[in-house]
Amino acid sequence: MFKIAVDAMGGDNAPEAIVKGVELARDQMPGVEFLLFGQLDKVKPLVKNAERLQLIQADEVIAMGDEPVKSVRTKKQSSLVLAANAVKAGEADALFSAGNTGALLAAGIFLVGRIKGIDRPALMTILPAFEGEHDAFVMMDVGANAENRPSHLYQYGILGSFYAKEILGYDTPKVGLLNNGSEEDKGDDVHKEAHQLLKHGGAQGYLNFVGNVESREILQGPVDVVVADGFSGNAVLKSIEGTAGELLHLIKQTILHSGLAAKIGGGLLKPSLKGLQDKLDYSKHGGAVVLGVKAPVVKTHGAAGPEAVLSTMLQINTMLEADLVKKVQTFVAEHKEELAARVPGATE
Known part of the structure; x- marks a missing residue:
């Protein structure tokens, strides 16, 4: 069973739209479990059915206006950072957020980690x-x-x-x-x-x-x-x-x-x-x-509603089922020298 780590506090309409979208996705994706990271006093009352939903407390939130790299480094108890670390630790297979784009990029690159050779x-x-x-x-x-x-x-x-x-x-x-x-x-x-x-x-x-x-x-x-x-x-x-x-x-x-x-x-x-x-x-x-990191890391629009969250979860599920990251890793490993090589005669 795949597990998707969810930043439940990221986005303009979080956590309401995120929770509703996750529940829609859960009902259409029987082979997926969702790990929702967020402030549980706000998230838990929104959950109508806890089946295949795991709620994890996150004391901090990275806001849309926060400086991306700094916030990922300093807000270690934020919903986004905890979700990214779950992927890094192998406790989840993919990362989702509707929050700060720069922070998600930083979390994907520095916590989930880039594919060697990319x-x-x-x-x-x-x-x-x-x-x-x-x-x-x-x-x-x-x-x-x-x-x-x-x-x-x-x-x-x-x-x-x-x-x-x-x-x-x-x-x-x-x-x-x-x-x-x-x-x-x-x-x-x-x-x-x-x-x-x-x-x-x-x-x-x-x-x-x-x-x-x-x-x-x-x-x-x-x-x-x-x-x-x-x-x-x-x-x-x-x-x-x-x-x-x-x-x-x-x-x-x-x-x-x-x-x-x-x-x-x-x-x-x-x-x-x-x-x-x-x-x-x-x-x-x-x-x-x-693209280019060790697990699917996907960002939906900050103003996303439940249907957009559902679409993104379906997209993540397709990426997991296709084993996209593993295929990229294999290709890069097999063609490492070619990908790093320069075309003879090309200018710097």
Whole structure:
């Protein structure tokens, strides 16, 4: 039976949304036990059915505004740190939180621990694709590392490909490098060298690299894995989030303020608009994953409700059943020298 360590105090709607979401997940995941770390005077009254739920007292909470690394080091009795240490000790198989993203990253990297041979674990998210072969793609890094070396971007291509293949079920995931043009010589020195590393990896059969992609086209689904440095990836992700939210708001306001005919038309279009809203809601695919650490570490949105928590728990369960981390560890161990090697002639 798998065990998921849960930061029950993390998130804007914690612990209510977390407990409700965990209970929804428990009812749909008979092979999973949940370890809820939190302030029991707040958590315990919310539990309706304690079956396969283990409640553990945590005296402290890492707030959204806390400095990530410092809070992980100093708040050792916090719900997040205790949950991460349970994974580190082998008492749980995965870590979940809706709380402070930076703190979860720090806990994942410094407590759960990075996979040997992976230089920089990164944050990966799943986004909708409106055209192309598949209805979703993965993008990483989306904020874990503001600065990256070319080798980091190469490793992101490897990690993202594993996720797309093993979890999303894509046979030969297409990998693209986020850049400011499709030509091979576009971008700064980091991206030019990263392009050569990814191209070299494709030639060796480690991934299916198809070249550069621009931010304006990624939602069309030209690739299954978008490789990005953390700064650019986070900026693109937030631009997509903001544009999607504002677009839906503008459609609604236009209908409401354009007379009776528009309102009638809006009523007729409501099911289609709901479908569009669902398509734009990337949380339905689960949470953001810290790839490159020794166990599944997954973060759902801070404002997540019970349904989003459920989706993320189902995602974690899929990762555990697929034994994703073990497969990555095996690949990295077998190709350690190749992953660390530089392409001859590439610039630093």
